[in-house]
Amino acid sequence: MLFGLAIIRAKQHENQIIKGRNLTMAILQIGAGGVGWVIAHKAAQNNDVLGDITIASRTVSKCESIIESIKKMENMKDPSKKLEARAVNADDVDALVALIKEVQPDLVINAGPPWVNMTIMEACYQAKVSYLDTSVAVDLCSEGQQVPQAYDWQWGYREKFKEAGITGILGAGFDPGVVSVFAAYAVKHLFDEIDTIDVMDVNAGDHGKKFATNFDPETNMLEIQGDSFYWEEGEWKQVPCHTRMMEFDFPLVGSHKVYSMAHDEVRSMKEFIPAKRIEFWMGFGDRYLNYFNCMRDIGLLSPDPVTLQDGTVVEPLKVLKALLPDPTSLAPGYTGKTCIGTWVQGKKDGKERSVFIYNNADHQVAYKDVEHQAISYTTGVPAITAALQYFRGKWAEAGVYNMEQLDPDPFLETMPEIGLDWHVQELEVGQPAINILK
Amino acid sequence: MLFGLAIIRAKQHENQIIKGRNLTMAILQIGAGGVGWVIAHKAAQNNDVLGDITIASRTVSKCESIIESIKKMENMKDPSKKLEARAVNADDVDALVALIKEVQPDLVINAGPPWVNMTIMEACYQAKVSYLDTSVAVDLCSEGQQVPQAYDWQWGYREKFKEAGITGILGAGFDPGVVSVFAAYAVKHLFDEIDTIDVMDVNAGDHGKKFATNFDPETNMLEIQGDSFYWEEGEWKQVPCHTRMMEFDFPLVGSHKVYSMAHDEVRSMKEFIPAKRIEFWMGFGDRYLNYFNCMRDIGLLSPDPVTLQDGTVVEPLKVLKALLPDPTSLAPGYTGKTCIGTWVQGKKDGKERSVFIYNNADHQVAYKDVEHQAISYTTGVPAITAALQYFRGKWAEAGVYNMEQLDPDPFLETMPEIGLDWHVQELEVGQPAINILK
Incomplete structure (x- = not known):
């Protein structure tokens, strides 16, 4: 490195x-x-x-x-x-x-x-x-x-x-960003050898809306419907979205279902940190996924233009964007916390070690500081x-x-x-129980 | 009459x-x-x-x-x-x-x-x-x-x-139509006095699509999201859609959940046939209602125009119409049967009577006759x-x-x-168990 x-x-x-x-x-x-x-x-x-x-x-x-x-x-x-x-x-x-x-x-x-x-x-x-x-x-x-x-x-x-x-x-x-710094910290201070890196991201907050995205709906919906890529045993593995799932017990916000997803830092970590497996996981509630699946099934998440009966041509995803709340508007009423971190497993001084380096951020604390979520x-x-x-x-x-x-x-x-603190939590050694969904 | x-x-x-x-x-x-x-x-x-x-x-x-x-x-x-x-x-x-x-x-x-x-x-x-x-x-x-x-x-x-x-x-x-003829038949031949009339409509067919409507999506989606009106004890009762539900055992197609819904014939029956309660019920599968609720929650069922980021103005419901399969296109692969009828309860010769007058129609039989569902x-x-x-x-x-x-x-x-036969089925006397949903 x-x-x-x-x-x-x-x-x-x-x-x-x-x-x-x-x-x-x-x-x-x-x-x-x-x-x-x-x-x-x-x-x-x-x-x-x-x-x-x-x-x-x-x-x-x-x-x-x-x-x-x-x-x-x-x-x-x-x-x-x-x-x-x-x-x-x-x-x-x-x-x-x-x-x-x-x-x-x-x-x-x-x-x-x-x-x-x-x-x-x-x-x-x-x-x-x-x-x-x-x-x-x-x-x-x-x-x-x-x-x-x-x-x-x-x-x-x-x-x-x-x-x-x-x-x-x-x-x-x-x-990407801090989770890679956490990985670099693990390499520098906590491990002699890295086995697996799992980036874990859950938003356990509540914006009070039936359905809304936390950032630009167009970017968000494109991102989460793409295939997931993870790096394992020296090669890229490609799987459809939401088909690899595990439950993870996050500090402060508890157990959440997380799904393997395509994310930038898997590429850069693979480039700079040798590991057997590198994967990104994001938490989605059952309710959120139900909305997502409905919208995808009817074609509303597609960027490909459709022609309306009166000849107007629109991209369905841009219509969805116009329908959903402006992400900025969610901030004032947003409550609860996020938890994002890097779960690293490997060896230190000849012994197996499993560590979660993470931050918890609070929506209301953020709002009081900068009027955002x-x-x-x-x-x-x-x-x-x-x-x-x-x-x-x-x-x-x-x-x-x-x-x-x-x-x-x-x-x-x-x-x-x-504005963001961070913690290191020692976990029990052991690979995650990954569920393969059809 | x-x-x-x-x-x-x-x-x-x-x-x-x-x-x-x-x-x-x-x-x-x-x-x-x-x-x-x-x-x-x-x-x-x-x-x-x-x-x-x-x-x-x-x-x-x-x-x-x-x-x-x-x-x-x-x-x-x-x-x-x-x-x-x-x-x-x-x-x-x-x-x-x-x-x-x-x-x-x-x-x-x-x-x-x-x-x-x-x-x-x-x-x-x-x-x-x-x-x-x-x-x-x-x-x-x-x-x-x-x-x-x-x-x-x-x-x-x-x-x-x-x-x-x-x-x-x-x-x-x-x-509306045949179900009112059934009611007139009940008045003319089967009852001395009518107590309740429940029009029951279920499509137990399968078009093989994740979500599609059987007729114009715009008309269909407007119709099923409106409040239900039923006539009871001499006055109109108005309730939100999908809040009154019962299960009914339909001939040939079995038990289905049906929901009180606004429908034309409740008005005309009320005008021409004295009864204590007149109500229309339509069957919706849990899966269909889930799609419906998602689409309604995100605003996609609204006829009110929204403005996209590029200034294009569209009615969300017309976008949905463009996304969904053309109802006509469903016919060739449609299988299964419908059951629509009029459930009449009342008195005949001084005794309580409960009768279901109905038709079963078959999607494939219809297709073979006229190339439609x-x-x-x-x-x-x-x-x-x-x-x-x-x-x-x-x-x-x-x-x-x-x-x-x-x-x-x-x-x-x-x-x-x-092309459509009809049958009279004697039922056990007794008012339906109506569930009030929130």
């Missing part, structure tokens, strides 16, 4: 001075959805380090709403720093380059949907500014964009970023935790890095201060 | 001769959906009485497909009679009047959706031609269009039809059975009539010849 070398930020400061700017740091955030909401609040709470903040989105009013919330909540640590909104089309590389040149940030934080990763990375490369995102640049359920190919396009920028002297930090949310909170807090490592020169080497590649210690030391 | 007086058809023949036509009879059918398909086949099988057949629809190709099927199945009893297709907009009274004047039918059979009843009745009145339909001119689930108001608009034509010397026969399908078949066969009563002068009095008002005997004598 390769851990990033700490490069002194002074080098970059020099650059700024050469460019004729003063020493005030700055970030440019692109994206103003739920995750963007939390990232902006957390950036503001840490603007003594991150500096001026510019939030850009296709819909500038969404940026303005976030700024309004930050000001209302008095979440700007240093109120003298700038906090501004801009409109930008994240599909347009030239527009992005122009905006980056205008804002002159030290880091671009991509808080948009994963399909804008490539344009933003290219713009960062052209403008010579470092880059950070929270999920992978493929949709994980279309042919050629699945887990075994995840990160291929973004890893194509490794040499370019190195040569440009800029840093790219990929997948810096919770999962815990799903977005668990993605936004790690992004700013990672950004701080970059600004402190801990994760600032030139090149493109996934979270497994970087030193977990400074990150895990910082994360609780930003 | 008023039974229609037999008026000799010779009177009408005279009219035709005066108008300069020969004695060949003719019908004009408007509508070319599933029910129209069966009506046209059955009309062709009886064209020695009904004469020339013209099928008209907004989409003329649908009429042509029906004609092609009739010819392929060799279903024209007298191949020398005409069988033609026409295009017409059934919302346009002037266009309808023009078509009626061109075709010069003895009877217009409305096989369209219920919302064109009023324009077709008005056109028949203006053109002075008799009229027959198979369901009520309101949607049964919008304010002011529910069971207590059902037929009000159409009954407004009673005097006009009388004065014009033309006949209107309303609701001449199975339910039994749901459409049970609606189309009664329409032609009723048309034959009109042509034979049995149900031909001037005015507007529901099926309860007309003599059941000639109708029930004819119906088995047209």
Whole structure:
């Protein structure tokens, strides 16, 4: 495993001075959805380090709403720093380059949907500014964009970023993100040899709606209907969604059914951590799955256009998106907790060991801090935790890095201060009882 | 109860001769959906009485497909009679009047959706031609269009039809339709006093799809999500859909859960047959209701427009319609039977009596006869059975009539010849065990 070398930020400061700017740091955030909401609040709470903040989105009013919330909540640590909104089309590389040149940030934080990763990375490369995102640049359920190919396009920028002297930090949310840092921590401190890695994710919260998704319904529904891919005995295994299930007893939130699912970090863990099996598991309640199956059976989860009797052409999934509650609207009434973690089994000092490294996040605590729910909170807090490592020169080497590649210690030391604590639980040794469903 | 007086058809023949036509009879059918398909086949099988057949629809190709099927199945009893297709907009009274004047039918059979009843009745009145339909001119689930108001608009034509010397026969399908004839038969032959009337309808067939509707999804989904209305102790009772349930042991198809539902004939029975309780019950499998509830919960059953992210405005129910299989497409693979009947309880010769008068229809038998499934078949066969009563002068009095008002005997004598038999089953006396669900 390769851990990033700490490069002194002074080098970059020099650059700024050469460019004729003063020493005030700055970030440019692109994206103003739920995750963007939390990232902006957390950036503001840490603007003594991150500096001026510019939030850009296709819909500038969404940026303005976030700024309004930050000001209302008095979440700007240093109120003298700038906090501004801009409109930008994240599909347009030239527009992005122009905006980056205008804002002159030290880091671009991509808080948009994963399909804008490539344009933003290219713009960062052209403008010579470092880059950070929270999920992978493929949709994980279309042919050629699945887990075994995840990160291929973004890893194509490794040499370019190195040569440009800029840093790219990929997948810096919770999962992907912190769960990989947990795995790196296990490798560094807890194990001599890794046998299996199971990423476990359950939201035991209640939003009070009959059915709703916690983030963009379109992304969510595409993600969970794709085949699952897991890495086992040196090869990729592909299975239909919701056909591998186990029950897992999560700290604080109890036992939940979790299902094997396609997720970004299985690819990057496989790349950087040798293990016999690596798999991602997400909790779905029976009620949720019933809605999901009904919607899938009638064709409502399809992105393929259908023609209505009057000739109107629509994508069913976009109709569903219009019908479901805006995920942002769920936050005020959301109660309960999430639990996400990395279950690692292997050997230490010649003995079998089984460890669960995890966080519990509380929807109401998140809301009191940043006026949003815990799903977005668990993605936004790690992004700013990672950004701080970059600004402190801990994760600032030139090149493109996934979270497994970087030193977990400074990150895990910082994360609780930003809003998410973490724990290590020793479990009884033994492989999970996986149920194969038809 | 008023039974229609037999008026000799010779009177009408005279009219035709005066108008300069020969004695060949003719019908004009408007509508070319599933029910129209069966009506046209059955009309062709009886064209020695009904004469020339013209099928008209907004989409003329649908009429042509029906004609092609009739010819392929060799279903024209007298191949020398005409069988033609026409295009017409059934919302346009002037266009309808023009078509009626061109075709010069003895009877217009409305096989369209219920919302064109009023324009077709008005056109028949203006053109002075008799009229027959198979369901009520309101949607049964919008304010002011529910069971207590059902037929009000159409009954407004009673005097006009009388004065014009033309006949209107309303609701001449199975339910509404035959179930009311069964009730009239019970009044005439089986009971001195009626206590309760429960119309029971179950489709125990299997179309092999995960979810599909047996007729137009839009009409179907609107119908079954409306409040149920039943008549009890001299007043209307209104309850949310699927909250009154009982189990009923149907002949041949066994025990099924049935739910109180809004249906046309509860209004007309209440008007013409004194009873303590009159109620309609439809069978829904748990699986069907689960799909229904999911779709309703996410808002997919709403006719109210929603705006997609790209600005497209769509009615969710019309999107569902585009997603679900075309009901016509289900027919070839449909297996199993329906059972629809009228369960009457009351007194005869001073003793309590409980009787179920019913039909079983078989999807495959229907398909072999007319290339369609039994749901459409049970609606189309009664329409032609009723048309034959009109042509034979049995149900031909001037005015507007529901099926309860007309003599059941000639109708029930004819119906088995047209394709649907019927039976009377004595049941144990006793009120049903109705479950109130929340």
